[in-house]
Amino acid sequence: MPNRTVFFVSDGTGITAETFGNAILNQFEANLHRVRLPFTDSVDKAHTVVRQINHAAMIDNKRPIVFLTLANTEVLRVISDNCSGMLMDMFGTFVHPLEEELGLKSNHRIGRFSDSSKSEEYQSRIEAINFSLEHDDGQSNRDLEGSDVILIGVSRSGKTPTSLYLAMQYGLKASNYPLIPEDFERQDLPAVLKAQRKKLFGLTIQPERLSEIRNERRPNSKYASLANCRHEVKEAEAMMRRSGIRWLSTTTKSIEEISTTILQELRPERLTY
Template sequence: MNNQLLPERTVYLVSDGTGITVETFSNAVLSQFDQVRFKEIHLPFICSIEKAKEAVIKINNTANETGYPPIIFSTLVNIDIMNLLKTANCIFIDLFGTFINHIEQAIGHKSNNSIGRSHMVSDSEKYRNRIDAINFSLSHDDGQFVNQLNKADVILIGVSRCGKTPTSLYLAMQYAIKAANFPLTPDDFERNTLPATIVPFKSKLFGLSILPERLSEVRNERRPNSKYATLEQCRYEVSESEKMMRREGISWLSTTTKSIEEISTTVLQEIGLSRTLA
């Protein structure tokens, strides 16, 4: 069915901070509905009565224009701001409040009702670690800088264009993990040994592989009609790299049908790295 023909509903994502928690949640829960198209409207930084009043006007306008009260997903914490929002013509879903009593009872402590805490630079050491990890992953991309590989938390290896770079950056950005990456090249396959540079760090290596057909597509976008992009060359490199990883006892996975998030989650599990949002 053509997506454009589905009925449309408007969803407001209202937050006193960046709105990243509410958008992540909304994205996940609305993906369970495929008979409706959702139009998402973001209202981040709603942290004053003034801004809340403007939000109410927008929401009421949408209700009038569409004939449906919009759904509001809210991660608001301030009770006055939230109560004002609830006066709008809407279906109000309070993501935190719904659970907070339950959690308070479970742990025997009250919440502190403070706003926008999850993406604030409240803990500057933690934040600095994250920026350091991003810089580390950038400078250790594709084996370009190798002097500090001893400081890497993980070193992703694999043939050119198998997904090493985006995965490294995601690990750094999301989890402050220093993720280097290092290519396996035809030279390595001819020598039939791991690149000497990474041999000392074998316990940190994790391999990525990919179906040759998909690799050939990706490489063709980058360098059309090159030998590098031929299916024959891709088959050779993938086969040799998998053989090498198997022989060296290096864990690896195929990225062909996986998102960056799925690859990263698996890498963290397999390498046994602690996973804490940065």
């Protein structure tokens, strides 16, 4: 049974509050009950939130931990004046020293996502997602040269989720293209990829793990057999080595780690903006 409640309170989606709050909480071996309270953008809603937090305090007999990302100062005041939780004011803590440093007043706009549906950055993220979907698994060669990145690797090496993450998080047009037994017989990259060599990045994976993943899909198939996985991985790695293509092993990496590494390797200029 969790013995302490954590609230993520925001006047926006609360995604920042929650992602960051969890990054901090994950450093503790604590048994916590988490509650998201997004769109807390009026004084009325602030009072409801206060009641909810104070109720948890009573039930748990411990003060709740409350991560706040509130640009709305009125809402913040209601909560800080009335709630019995331990407040972690994630904006205020950093905004105040920054106001001093920059010699500017903050405009109290909400983080990354407000009014964003019309912004250029947002539109290019959505475009990138659509592009990546259309160029998933070598489905389309149309405008392949428009890709920022083309991931290659054997089936189930992690190309699809990584492409989508690159598109969603970084707005990169990420295609992906499978390396298949025919390519290994020919001992050569698919012709369409050769003109795009600079954009290629390879994903590989331990044959044992690959066999596990493929067995979930097609149990006891040749496709999933350890012998076949060993063969495909060996051939794919040899091909990438011969062609001078950078690659990494996804076996113990998350899509976030893989994506950030690809960005660093292939598009270092995108690390500054």
